[in-house]
Amino acid sequence: MGTAESEAVSPRNLVAARSARRRRNLNEHLTGFAFLAPQLIGLVVFMVGPLVFALILAFSHWDGFGTRSFAGLANFEKVISDPQLRRSAVNTVWFTVLQVPVAMLSAFAVAFMLQRAGRMKSFYRTFYFAPVVTSSVAVAAIWLWLFNPDISPLNNLLRSIGLPAPDWLQDARFVIPAFAIVGIWQGLGYQIVMFMAGLENIPVTLLEAADIDGAGEWQKLRRITLPLLSPTILFLSITSIIGSFQVFDYIYVFMDTTAPAPARTVVYEIVQIAFREFDFGTASALAAILFIVLLALTAVQLAVQKKWVHYTE
Amino acid sequence: MNDLISRRRLLSLGATTVGAMGAGSLLSACGSGGSAVEAGKGSVTWAAWANPGEAERFKKYSADYQSRTGVKTTFQAVVGDYQAKLLSQLAGSAAADAFYVGDGQMAKVAESKQLVDLTSYLSSGNSPVKESDFHPGLLEVCKTPDGKLFGLPVDCNPKVFWFNADLLAKAGVSQTPAQLFDAGGWTQDALTSLLDNVRKTGKRGMILEAGWFDLPAWLTTFGGTVFDADGKAVFDTDEKSQQAMAWLFEQLASGNITYGGSLPKGQGVDALFYAGELATITYGRWILPNLKQLKFGYDIVPLPSPGGKEIMPVPVATAAIAVNTKAKSMDAALAFAAAYVSKDGQKFRLSGGGNAVPAVAGLDEVVTEGDLPAHGKLFTEIATKGYPIPRVLARNVQLASDFPTYMDQLLKSKAETAKSFSQKLVAKLNGGQ
Numbered sequence: 001m002g003t004a005e006s007e008a009v010s011p012r013n014l015v016a017a018r019s020a021r022r023r024r025n026l027n028e029h030l031t032g033f034a035f036l037a038p039q040l041i042g043l044v045v046f047m048v049g050p051l052v053f054a055l056i057l058a059f060s061h062w063d064g065f066g067t068r069s070f071a072g073l074a075n076f077e078k079v080i081s082d083p084q085l086r087r088s089a090v091n092t093v094w095f096t097v098l099q100v101p102v103a104m105l106s107a108f109a110v111a112f113m114l115q116r117a118g119r120m121k122s123f124y125r126t127f128y129f130a131p132v133v134t135s136s137v138a139v140a141a142i143w144l145w146l147f148n149p150d151i152s153p154l155n156n157l158l159r160s161i162g163l164p165a166p167d168w169l170q171d172a173r174f175v176i177p178a179f180a181i182v183g184i185w186q187g188l189g190y191q192i193v194m195f196m197a198g199l200e201n202i203p204v205t206l207l208e209a210a211d212i213d214g215a216g217e218w219q220k221l222r223r224i225t226l227p228l229l230s231p232t233i234l235f236l237s238i239t240s241i242i243g244s245f246q247v248f249d250y251i252y253v254f255m256d257t258t259a260p261a262p263a264r265t266v267v268y269e270i271v272q273i274a275f276r277e278f279d280f281g282t283a284s285a286l287a288a289i290l291f292i293v294l295l296a297l298t299a300v301q302l303a304v305q306k307k308w309v310h311y312t313e
Numbered sequence: 314m315n316d317l318i319s320r321r322r323l324l325s326l327g328a329t330t331v332g333a334m335g336a337g338s339l340l341s342a343c344g345s346g347g348s349a350v351e352a353g354k355g356s357v358t359w360a361a362w363a364n365p366g367e368a369e370r371f372k373k374y375s376a377d378y379q380s381r382t383g384v385k386t387t388f389q390a391v392v393g394d395y396q397a398k399l400l401s402q403l404a405g406s407a408a409a410d411a412f413y414v415g416d417g418q419m420a421k422v423a424e425s426k427q428l429v430d431l432t433s434y435l436s437s438g439n440s441p442v443k444e445s446d447f448h449p450g451l452l453e454v455c456k457t458p459d460g461k462l463f464g465l466p467v468d469c470n471p472k473v474f475w476f477n478a479d480l481l482a483k484a485g486v487s488q489t490p491a492q493l494f495d496a497g498g499w500t501q502d503a504l505t506s507l508l509d510n511v512r513k514t515g516k517r518g519m520i521l522e523a524g525w526f527d528l529p530a531w532l533t534t535f536g537g538t539v540f541d542a543d544g545k546a547v548f549d550t551d552e553k554s555q556q557a558m559a560w561l562f563e564q565l566a567s568g569n570i571t572y573g574g575s576l577p578k579g580q581g582v583d584a585l586f587y588a589g590e591l592a593t594i595t596y597g598r599w600i601l602p603n604l605k606q607l608k609f610g611y612d613i614v615p616l617p618s619p620g621g622k623e624i625m626p627v628p629v630a631t632a633a634i635a636v637n638t639k640a641k642s643m644d645a646a647l648a649f650a651a652a653y654v655s656k657d658g659q660k661f662r663l664s665g666g667g668n669a670v671p672a673v674a675g676l677d678e679v680v681t682e683g684d685l686p687a688h689g690k691l692f693t694e695i696a697t698k699g700y701p702i703p704r705v706l707a708r709n710v711q712l713a714s715d716f717p718t719y720m721d722q723l724l725k726s727k728a729e730t731a732k733s734f735s736q737k738l739v740a741k742l743n744g745g746q
Contacts, residue, residue, distance in 0.1 A: 064400045065425035084718070148580050150590065169577045172725070254577045258523070260721045275397040277711040278421050
């Protein structure tokens with residue numbers, strides 16, 4: 001027995017066992033990478049590569065086809081000192097401030113009510129989700145009609161109840177709110193579905209226990225539903241803020257390449273500067289700044305979440 | 314989680330991998346945009362922006378050209394943002410053998426060093442078209458400061474004055490602009506009177522838009538000088554330009570002219586004209602196919618002039634076809650481009666419902682087709698006397714992009730006089746030189 005044990009743990013056997021384990025591990029890793037390769041190659045070619053290239057461009061002068069030259073921080077200085085770009089940044093923040101809270105509150109309210117919709121729940125869910133799967137171009141076509149001051153039924157409705165009917169897309173005060181309305185309308189369905197999923201995951205036992213303890217609807221909402229829904233709220237707030245900072249499609253479809261100053265957002269400016277003005281360096285610098293801002297905002301949200309997000313077991 | 318992979322999952326992953334590789338190949342094929350060389354007479358690929366109607370016409374032209382010459386000819390319709398796609402293809406050295414370039418981008422695209430200088434080819438005996446065949450001024454867009462020619466105008470669209478005859482009749486306008494022009498009375502006063510009448514009906518008379526195609530037209534048509542011989546903007550000090558600008562501001566203030574700024578798509582000036590909400594519109598021939606489908610009567614005249622009968626210089630929009638230095642069959646590409654803009658090539662493309670005006674002389678039958686509009690013959694005369702995008706905008710893409718936005722800001726502020734507006738625009742234009 002003792003001899004057999006000493007043979008089993010002899011240095012030569014140990015080395016052989018380690019070597020076999022290493023080979024097995026290496027094979028497993030290689031197999032893993034082989035299976036990941038299609039995704040990894042796509043990630044490197046279409047995500048990491050362009051990201052690195054954009055960062056290089058941010059420090060370069062390049063018109064799209066000539067030779068690149070090192071620009072230092074000149075592109076960043078140009079972005080920061082351009083009054084139109086500052087205005088577009090303010091427009092983007094204004095759009096986010098209008099769109100994100102309104103969309104989230106509306107979606108939560110609808111999802112909360114849909115929990116009680118019984119058999120009609122699926123119908124309503126499909127109904128609300130339809131705009132999400134409608135192309136932005138089709139959405140823009142519908143809203144161009146709704147925002148047309150001459151024929152808009154929306155404006156007729158406002159006039160009929162004694163409210164002023166704005167020239168939505170031409171009046172500097174209303175153009176960003178108009179984009180926010182379209183964004184809320186189109187994005188509502190997705191958020192409703194996410195909130196409904198979150199609400200369905202709340203253990204019924206907790207709500208029943210609260211009932212037994214005599215808690216009212218408001219108390220249950222405040223003390224149980226919202227805390228347990230906080231991971232969904234966090235997820236939606238992060239993705240909504242990122243999405244609203246990147247708003248571009250409606251503006252491009254509504255205004256083409258001649259959007260007036262009050263209607264421009266950061267991503268619209270990036271496209272204009274790169275593809276209309278042939279200045280890829282400045283466009284990349286602006287994109288890099290947007291990336292850093294979004295990264296910082298997300299980091300802050302993730303840091304603060306420890307204080308208000310509750311995860312169930 | 315189970316570390317083992319089942320046979321079914323393995324097959325599924327394998328299929329996905331093969332699918333992804335296939336999709337990758339397809340994607341790279343889509344992005345290549347290059348041309349395949351065919352033995353024999355060569356081949357040519359060419360690209361242009363095109364709506365469905367235009368794409369159909371271009372395909373027919375390609376088929377006709379191929380049958381006549383034996384050169385394999387492939388048209389690539391570019392939908393969406395043409396400029397961005399062309400730029401990407403040029404950056405990747407993958408553009409078609411010949412391709413359209415807009416008048417505002419020609420100078421910048423020429424800097425890519427991927428366009429063939431066409432000067433010697435046009436002066437050789439091989440070309441079916443010569444520089445002198447084109448309307449004066451149009452080639453200016455395609456030339457660099459040192460005189461090299463990097464494109465050939467495919468057709469053009471001069472600014473003309475369209476009017477809705479039915480709407481004017483309802484507004485009590487006794488003589489249409491066409492009748493006034495024929496009688497030599499199509500002046501600034503006549504236009505003011507027409508706009509006064511339309512305003513009283515509650516309809517819009519005319520809309521002014523931001524951009525080079527609109528404002529300079531109203532200065533030059535009344536005898537003003539917008540740019541001097543060196544290309545420097547001078548309309549802030551030019552007396553006739555200032556008189557015209559003062560008239561424009563008066564009309565804007567009275568409501569005779571509405572400032573449209575950058576009206577969104579679908580709410581644009583043309584949409585209002587089609588809907589019978591706007592009495593006149595100063596656009597090119599491109600609106601004709603849509604007008605043919607409408608019920609109201611319409612016609613064109615030149616913009617009004619000081620004498621009431623002259624055709625004054627106004628902007629002419631154009632586009633050019635350029636030849637790629639990397640064309641697989643250079644001779645085939647050069648021959649195609651020249652044939653495309655020749656008299657025969659333009660006649661083939663623009664006859665039978667075209668939406669532009671030939672860029673070469675001698676094709677009046679194209680613009681008088683079906684007598685729609687009745688004064689269609691004027692298109693050619695107006696194009697002959699017109700001018701292309703100002704040099705300062707053609708050679709400075711950033712200024713060209715900023716200019717409409719800046720003009721829009723000034724006009725919407727309602728704080729500018731004709732003089733201060735002119736001075737600020739001139740400062741912007743000359744600062745961008």
